[in-house]
Amino acid sequence: MPKxxxxxxxxxxxxxxxxxxxxxxxxxxxxxxGLDRPYNWITSYVAGDKIYCVHEADSAETVYRHAREGGFPADLVTEIASEIGPQTARA
Known part of the structure; x- marks a missing residue:
């Protein structure tokens, strides 16, 4: 499922x-x-005037639906193409 x-x-x-x-x-x-499809909230980070979240869903539209039904903003939803970290250098 996309993140x-x-x-x-x-x-x-x-x-x-x-x-x-x-x-x-x-x-x-x-x-x-209450969603009729798979959805997974992985984590969120609160920083300044923003909350950054990582969710898994079948589509960006499902992410926007989650936000609408929850009554919170989703100002930018971007599919994650890759994940990297310190361990990436050792791969």
Missing amino acids: YLIERNIPGAAKLTPEQLREISATSNKVVA
């Missing part, structure tokens, strides 16, 4: 409380459970 990098512009994201982050997570999980 997507999602950029969400949320002013003050880095100042969200643990409770607010739990609520966002619960909403996302509820939407995922």
Whole structure:
């Protein structure tokens, strides 16, 4: 299944409380459970006024649907072409 990098512009994201982050997570999980297709939220990073997420889905449209139904932004959705890291140099 393709992986997507999602950029969400949320002013003050880095100042969200643990409770607010739990609520966002619960909403996302509820939407995922209601989708009629495979979908996997891998991880998210909160930084400044943005949240960056990595999700697996059958298409970018499914990622946008997840965002619409969850009530959170998906300002940019890009399919991840490759993953690299320190271990890539040793391959």
